[in-house]
Amino acid sequence: NAGVTQTPKFQVLKTGQSMTLQCAQDMNHNSMYWYRQDPGMGLRLIYYSASEGTTDKGEVPNGYNVSRLNKREFSLRLESAAPSQTSVYFCASSESSGLSTDTQYFGPGTRLTVL
Amino acid sequence: AQSVTQLDSQVPVFEEAPVELRCNYSSSVSVYLFWYVQYPNQGLQLLLKYLSGSTLVESINGFEAEFNKSQTSFHLRKPSVHISDTAEYFCAVTRPGGYQKVTFGTGTKLQVIP
Numbered sequence: 161n162a163g164v165t166q167t168p169k170f171q172v173l174k175t176g177q178s179m180t181l182q183c184a185q186d187m188n189h190n191s192m193y194w195y196r197q198d199p200g201m202g203l204r205l206i207y208y209s210a211s212e213g214t215t216d217k218g219e220v221p222n223g224y225n226v227s228r229l230n231k232r233e234f235s236l237r238l239e240s241a242a243p244s245q246t247s248v249y250f251c252a253s254s255e256s257s258g259l260s261t262d263t264q265y266f267g268p269g270t271r272l273t274v275l
Numbered sequence: 276a277q278s279v280t281q282l283d284s285q286v287p288v289f290e291e292a293p294v295e296l297r298c299n300y301s302s303s304v305s306v307y308l309f310w311y312v313q314y315p316n317q318g319l320q321l322l323l324k325y326l327s328g329s330t331l332v333e334s335i336n337g338f339e340a341e342f343n344k345s346q347t348s349f350h351l352r353k354p355s356v357h358i359s360d361t362a363e364y365f366c367a368v369t370r371p372g373g374y375q376k377v378t379f380g381t382g383t384k385l386q387v388i389p
Binding site: 164200201202203204205218219250252260261263264265266267268269 | 284307309316317318319320321324326365369370371372375376377379380381382
């Protein structure tokens with residue numbers, strides 16, 4: 161039982177390049193999330209998916225797209241990376257499709273640097 | 276709208292001393308409150324949460340937090356810290372009623388000094 165896994169762990173991009181961050185969970189959770197963590201700003205929600213086939217914008221969605229490929233996988237794509245997207249990205253999941261009481265389970269993060 | 280404030284960005288404390296990490300929230304409706312911990316180079320993991328009932332909630336590793344509605348606070352305490360408690364601690368708030376966005380605080384880095 162690996163929990164939430166993310167790939168890659170580290171990535172360096174040049175401005176304008178694209179890439180996809182992968183996330184998978186093996187806990188049969190319905191909801192999945194993408195956050196970014198920046199110094200002094202805590203975690204900010206980029207996108208979330210309450211169930212397979214649905215996605216919704218979070219607090220900072222500009223410059224990102226997501227795909228809920230199936231119940232297990234939720235990917236985050238940067239189409240044209242910008243230095244402002246340098247951050248640590250966390251994927252998380254929670255059991256239900258819409259209970260705010262749920263605990264969120266986080267992956268280990270992807271450290272992205274955009275030059 | 277809801278918000279959460281963690282005024283202390285860093286808290287140094289000697290091993291075996293007590294510690295309090297402060298968290299204040301703002302919301303016009305009832306809230307659920309969480310403390311998450313992030314150990315170096317890891318993702319966040321739940322430490323404890325308040326949903327309803329007893330205002331004092333405890334974690335398995337000796338931390339406790341008390342929900343204080345009148346002061347809109349949810350401070351985290353431990354009577355005696357260990358080196359292994361060195362981590363960053365995030366307070367988070369959400370509201371009842373289906374899916375509600377979780378708002379995280381900016382985090383407090385606890386540094387336990389030997």
